[in-house]
Amino acid sequence: xxxxxxxKAWEGRVVAGKFPLRRWLGGSDHSAVFLTELxxxxxxxxxVAAKVSDxxxxxxxxxxxxxxxxxxxxxxxVGRCEIDGTTLLFxxxxxxxxxxxxxxxxxxxxxxxxxxxxxxxxxxxxxLHGRGFVHGHIQPSNIFAVDNQVKLSAESVAVPDTSxxxxxxxxxxxxxxxxxxxxxxxxxxxxxLGITLVTVLTQHPPLNERPVPDPLVPDTVxxxxxxxxxxxxxxxxxxxxxxxxxxxxxxPDSTLVPxxxxxxTGKSRFGRRVLIPLTVLLLAAAFVGVKLFTxxxxxxxxxSTTPEQQPVASTKAxxxxxxxxxxxxxxxxxxxxxxxxxxxxRNTIQGRIIVKVRVTVDSSGKVKSAKLVSPGPxxxxxxxxxxxxxxxxxxxxxxxxxxTSSTWILRFQFARGSTQVFxxxxxx
Numbered sequence: 001x002x003x004x005x006x007x008k009a010w011e012g013r014v015v016a017g018k019f020p021l022r023r024w025l026g027g028s029d030h031s032a033v034f035l036t037e038l039x040x041x042x043x044x045x046x047x048v049a050a051k052v053s054d055x056x057x058x059x060x061x062x063x064x065x066x067x068x069x070x071x072x073x074x075x076x077x078v079g080r081c082e083i084d085g086t087t088l089l090f091x092x093x094x095x096x097x098x099x100x101x102x103x104x105x106x107x108x109x110x111x112x113x114x115x116x117x118x119x120x121x122x123x124x125x126x127x128l129h130g131r132g133f134v135h136g137h138i139q140p141s142n143i144f145a146v147d148n149q150v151k152l153s154a155e156s157v158a159v160p161d162t163s164x165x166x167x168x169x170x171x172x173x174x175x176x177x178x179x180x181x182x183x184x185x186x187x188x189x190x191x192x193l194g195i196t197l198v199t200v201l202t203q204h205p206p207l208n209e210r211p212v213p214d215p216l217v218p219d220t221v222x223x224x225x226x227x228x229x230x231x232x233x234x235x236x237x238x239x240x241x242x243x244x245x246x247x248x249x250x251x252p253d254s255t256l257v258p259x260x261x262x263x264x265t266g267k268s269r270f271g272r273r274v275l276i277p278l279t280v281l282l283l284a285a286a287f288v289g290v291k292l293f294t295x296x297x298x299x300x301x302x303x304s305t306t307p308e309q310q311p312v313a314s315t316k317a318x319x320x321x322x323x324x325x326x327x328x329x330x331x332x333x334x335x336x337x338x339x340x341x342x343x344x345x346r347n348t349i350q351g352r353i354i355v356k357v358r359v360t361v362d363s364s365g366k367v368k369s370a371k372l373v374s375p376g377p378x379x380x381x382x383x384x385x386x387x388x389x390x391x392x393x394x395x396x397x398x399x400x401x402x403x404t405s406s407t408w409i410l411r412f413q414f415a416r417g418s419t420q421v422f423x424x425x426x427x428x
Contacts, residue, residue, distance in 0.1 A: 007032045015081050019045050019092060038076055042095040050080065050087040061091050064157040071124040072154045073144060091155055096144030104140055109200045111222050118250060120150040126243045129186040134160050136184060138192035139174040140199060160185045173205050177235055187237035194232025197225055224249055333423055335393035339384035346416055353378055353414040355385040363403040365394045373409065385412040
């Protein structure tokens with residue numbers, strides 16, 4: 001199978017009477033992949049040399065074909081064939097325009113691209129692990145761009161501890177230490193994810209040599225990715241992070257805001273057409289992590305305001321305080337704090353992000369408690385609003401000349417060019 005000229009000579013053949021080999025796409029020392037057709041759509045067909053244990057391999061592929069997830073490459077058909085007297089196994093699957101290993105020789109991914117890449121990978125792994133399967137080969141060459149979506153290859157999916165490392169393939173730099181002993185678990189996928197994470201950010205896998213206890217993650221890897229990688233790359237599988245833990249750790253807070261994505265260099269379709277659009281498509285979709293890319297509310301017009309609802313916030317990004325001389329029996333704002341929004345985060349806003357916070361004000365005018373009423377589409381911006389609301393101050397409300405508590409709704413409106421807040425006192 002290692003003869004490239006032989007592979008290319010197969011172009012134009014028809015396999016199983018229905019799969020034309022349109023173009024050789026690449027291969028390894030044990031496989032070859034061609035562009036083919038499945039009805040009117042493009043597909044990829046992969047060939048592997050048949051072995052004595054090929055029934056087991058076909059069984060694994062058929063089981064993998066039953067797994068259905070938006071971020072797993074679909075397997076359409078598997079079988080046996082013969083080309084020029086050579087017996088082969090084949091599987092027909094979705095065609096990936098490009099895989100991540102084709103990008104890394106040109107450039108590393110930016111932190112923003114990496115933050116967009118991880119959610120679909122984690123979603124697919126959570127799906128597999130939750131059903132008792134492992135992926136078995138998390139690495140850049142198995143992360144594809146398919147119709148502007150990130151997807152993992154699926155042919156290596158197997159039940160833990162019963163797979164044979166991809167049909168006899170020797171472990172590579174992405175495989176966990178226990179794989180060499182024939183052991184595999186969900187923790188093995190986490191190790192491979194850690195190696196992949198460092199590789200996509202630095203273009204090189206971390207140093208993984210004894211007697212170093214665990215692989216060394218370079219200090220140049222930014223947070224939160226450095227901490228995630230370190231927790232993935234523990235030689236003891238029991239000490240590694242779970243996929244659920246990684247998802248939580250990936251959620252940004254005020255110190256972990258993704259930097260603005262730089263314009264990719266070179267002619268890579270994956271970087272230009274997939275990773276950056278996915279920053280919008282994936283983080284605005286159903287992933288449970290933080291969603292910084294949002295859409296305007298249904299109404300595109302400015303909210304109507306009453307004198308009590310006039311915005312008191314500045315268009316400046318820095319927090320600032322303002323004093324109001326206006327007082328009344330119903331109370332008034334005397335100190336307001338505007339959330340500080342980093343430019344990199346502000347640039348991700350599309351339209352407006354609306355967050356509503358209810359604050360309970362004590363008889364001294366201090367905020368006693370603050371609670372999100374409407375968090376909006378972004379946990380990050382909701383957190384900024386909540387933190388700022390807790391620092392507001394008011395003149396005390398009075399009833400029969402007695403100072404009393406009050407409740408206010410603070411409506412935070414984040415846009416690319418400004419942040420505004422509309423306070424409104426709730427009636428008792």
